[in-house]
Amino acid sequence: MSESDALRERFEAVMMPNYGTPPLALARGEGCRVWDADGNQYLDLIAGIAVSALGHAHPAIVDAVTDQVGKLAHTSNLFVHEPGVRLAERLLGLLNTDGGGARVFFCNSGAEANEAAIKLVRRTLKTEIVGRSVRGTDRPFVAAIGSFHGRTMGSLSITGKEPIRTPFGPFGVNVRWIPYGDEAVLARAVDEDVAAVFLEPTLGEGGVVPPPEGYLRAVRQACDEAGALLVLDEIQSGIGRTGAWFAHQEAGITPDVLTLAKGLGGGLPIGACVGFGAAGTALGKGDHGSTFGGNPIACAAALAVLDTIEQQDILANVKAVGAALAAGIEATGHPLLKGVRGSGLWLAAVLTADRSAAVCAAAQARGFLVNPVQPDAVRLAPPLILSQAEAGEFTAALPEILTEAQA
Ligand SMILES: Cc1ncc(COP(=O)(O)O)c(C=O)c1O
Numbered sequence: 001m002s003e004s005d006a007l008r009e010r011f012e013a014v015m016m017p018n019y020g021t022p023p024l025a026l027a028r029g030e031g032c033r034v035w036d037a038d039g040n041q042y043l044d045l046i047a048g049i050a051v052s053a054l055g056h057a058h059p060a061i062v063d064a065v066t067d068q069v070g071k072l073a074h075t076s077n078l079f080v081h082e083p084g085v086r087l088a089e090r091l092l093g094l095l096n097t098d099g100g101g102a103r104v105f106f107c108n109s110g111a112e113a114n115e116a117a118i119k120l121v122r123r124t125l126k127t128e129i130v131g132r133s134v135r136g137t138d139r140p141f142v143a144a145i146g147s148f149h150g151r152t153m154g155s156l157s158i159t160g161k162e163p164i165r166t167p168f169g170p171f172g173v174n175v176r177w178i179p180y181g182d183e184a185v186l187a188r189a190v191d192e193d194v195a196a197v198f199l200e201p202t203l204g205e206g207g208v209v210p211p212p213e214g215y216l217r218a219v220r221q222a223c224d225e226a227g228a229l230l231v232l233d234e235i236q237s238g239i240g241r242t243g244a245w246f247a248h249q250e251a252g253i254t255p256d257v258l259t260l261a262k263g264l265g266g267g268l269p270i271g272a273c274v275g276f277g278a279a280g281t282a283l284g285k286g287d288h289g290s291t292f293g294g295n296p297i298a299c300a301a302a303l304a305v306l307d308t309i310e311q312q313d314i315l316a317n318v319k320a321v322g323a324a325l326a327a328g329i330e331a332t333g334h335p336l337l338k339g340v341r342g343s344g345l346w347l348a349a350v351l352t353a354d355r356s357a358a359v360c361a362a363a364q365a366r367g368f369l370v371n372p373v374q375p376d377a378v379r380l381a382p383p384l385i386l387s388q389a390e391a392g393e394f395t396a397a398l399p400e401i402l403t404e405a406q407a
Pocket of ligand 1: 112
């Protein structure tokens with residue numbers, strides 16, 4: 001039995017079956033390559049689900065984390081530390097908040113960032129109507145069918161995937177569900193009773209589905225007219241994934257609340273909830289917290305990610321290599337391929353049949369890791385440092401992969 005299979009067997013014996021048994025055991029990585037437990041090499045085109053922004057074992061992250069762990073690994077929220085303050089300053093700078101009262105809360109994951117956002121919405125609204133009633137607490141959220149916001153009870157309650165949500169109800173959040181990208185339905189759903197619209201700028205787990213042009217501006221306008229807050233979940237889309245620092249910047253809007261995680265730590269666990277304007281200062285002392293959130297090591301890693309992206313103009317790489325990758329996939333003209341969705345290094349190869357699992361298996365057999373995000377969509381979310389040559393390796397192998405998957 002191979003090392004990888006032996007590890008998978010041990011996994012199955014001791015781990016809860018919530019993930020099934022993953023097809024491969026990985027042992028190490030470097031740049032955009034990873035090696036499995038048997039020493040087989042793969043080009044990593046999924047980056048730990050859009051996380052490893054600088055690839056694997058990037059020297060900037062290795063150095064930052066090594067330095068920080070040797071100095072001070074943990075403080076808890078009882079004490080202030082330099083990497084945390086500097087990271088918040090950096091994020092607000094990238095968000096161009098111009099000192100407009102925006103504030104950051106750090107946590108450890110995407111779901112936690114969204115939990116913070118849900119509480120923040122309720123606190124912001126309650127703060128505004130203080131002295132009148134507690135009506136703010138059960139005002140509904142508007143969320144999209146097909147959306148994904150996390151697995152905790154709050155984030156799951158606004159996740160628009162019934163099979164993963166409904167077995168765990170009831171929830172404490174009222175939700176109005178809307179089809180993603182439909183302006184007319186949005187306009188009807190967002191009235192003055194609504195607390196917040198909670199939305200991804202592009203559906204990630206839903207299959208890398210961008211909204212129609214102008215949709216995010218229409219959402220912003222609907223929220224403004226109704227007095228509802230706009231929460232954008234940029235956990236997957238943020239930190240350069242689309243070729244902009246944040247996807248909402250390309251749409252020309254600013255949310256009231258923004259959530260981040262995944263690529264921010266480049267593989268170290270960190271999430272962030274950013275509140276703009278009134279939402280920036282709505283949480284009072286004792287309202288929320290996390291023991292590990294914004295831990296100095298994770299913050300040092302995140303600073304290394306942001307600095308490296310900036311210093312090496314990695315956003316330009318994301319745009320150029322992403323465009324070439326999308327064009328290369330389209331150019332195969334294979335009968336199993338319907339088209340390509342997405343932008344930057346965040347793409348879905350859309351299939352003419354529900355064969356994504358077979359495509360991923362055929363790709364893995366040829367040394368490429370991709371992800372069957374939907375039955376008919378294969379997701380690519382590689383490290384943002386993917387080179388043109390590496391993208392070319394995949395597009396050259398793709399016709400054969402698709403042909404095998406079609407059989
Ligand atoms: C848009 C979005 N929000 C939230 C989450 C949840 O993040 P985490 O798995 O870190 O809790 C994810 C994870 O895939 C996501 O894609």
